[in-house]
Amino acid sequence: MRIESRSSVGPWRSEARVRAWEARTALALTGLAVLFLAVYAIPILWPDLPAGWRSRCEVANVLIWAAFAADFAIRIAIHPRRWAFVRTHLFDLAVLLLPVLRPLRALRVVTAVLALGRRGGAWARGRLAVYVGGTTVLLVVVAALAVLDAERGHPDSNIGSYPDALWWAAVTITTVGYGDHFPVTVAGKWVALGLMVGGIGLIGFVTGTLASWIVDRVSTADRPQDATKADIEAVLAELAALRAEVNQLRSPS
Template structure:
């Protein structure tokens, strides 16, 4: 991809960021209504329409970015595997925080505390959104299943908190194949987000300590070279 195509792609991504964020929230809201209001056919139809419209926005963005990249569809899918995965499973859109964390790692030589704070904030918000999405998904799979211990949405939220924090009390567990697949994804994502937060926070602390050491060394050098010696 040449410089011109890369510039056009970056401009598109910058402009599409907020609309895609709104579409993501609409998708999550529509999915929540479709799961929690499963007994109301009118709300179900509205929720499905919102989900379809949001998914259409994701698809248009994916195709536009593929076109601007100048790559073939298969090559673009392989080189942008995270975007492809998010397109297929929109509930995983919070995983795009990986790009923010990668940007932080690339700028370790010139740390900006606002960037560290942004990465931690994005990771925390992604954990909340991913947890809520996972609770909805596992509740949809588990409700009404024979022998299920996750019978209410409250049970699903409690189970997600246990899973993302790697506590795992075992009082509520998924029993269906779909629920266990969601559990595996949440475990992997929980570890990744936890690593992003701890890594960014550790890098920030190291940068602070290095700056303090540098100031201390400069203070000692200034004291030795200053006017503290005997005058003429």
């Protein structure tokens, strides 16, 4: 196996260039992720959509996929260690290969917040919980769309509308599982599997972070409060006044 030496890597390939490219394209790709969610949802929510509009949604879908593919290819091309880049960006690769995950591309900001969370503080933990909570909601919405697309029209299906699909996604991700709605198609079961795996991690993180935040707040409330600067100045002023009175009593009348 041939290992590429550092000297053989061109000057145009560096991690700094990858970071610069990601910074320049983050906003545009986030917008494309939101647009993909729209063109993905519209034909599912409106099955009687005119053929012309349905074709436009399909074309937009392909163009957005091409944009994601081009972004991933460019980042691989300019990275000095390409296989290492692929191994550390498996989520981006999954977003590229699995269409249902493309709206989650809008949540790349979570990566930056994760780094902030490692550096500490209750503020970072609480902010991270908000972002992951948003990811959970988006996962439920997208999974409901995907399972409705897979189940609608099947003779044995019990998920025939988006409210039914949304209810199924909510009870699945929370592990409640009433069993009143469930997928019967192979595609629907794969969506359910992905929702179960992703939901366990996300829900566990949100509840764990919330519990940790509550414990920190209770612990802080139980601690004695430190003296403020104003309190210290008041004590010093009182001592000065007492010292002056003692000096007056000691002085001969």
